[in-house]
Amino acid sequence: MTTTAITPLDLARILEASTEYKLNANDLHCLCVISAAGADALTMNSTAAAMKLSSAAITGIADKLESAGFITRRTARVDRRVIWLEITERGNHVLADILNSAS
Secondary structure, three states: OOOOOHHHHHHHHHHHHHHOOOOOHHEEEHHHHHHHHOOOEEEEEHHHHHHHHHHHHHHHHHHHHHHOOEEEEEOOOHHHEEEEEEEEEHHHHHHHHHHHOOO
């Protein structure tokens, strides 16, 4: 995985573009974390750990992203306490649109 430096101007453009979709910085960060997992879904706990947020905070973010159709939640078959998060096609499209706004 390669990383690209984001300038303050790029970041400002990205955050401004995210408001078009009613997303704040944490919502956008969560979409990026889930998207970076690729075909592998992430659990709520692993997403919380990656973002350095509490499980309660991730629950609120996931509620918002799911109701907007940007992610889906799936309960694990073996342990119903485990919830998997996956980005949807719409979520990928929105994320790409927001990140392309920096160009």
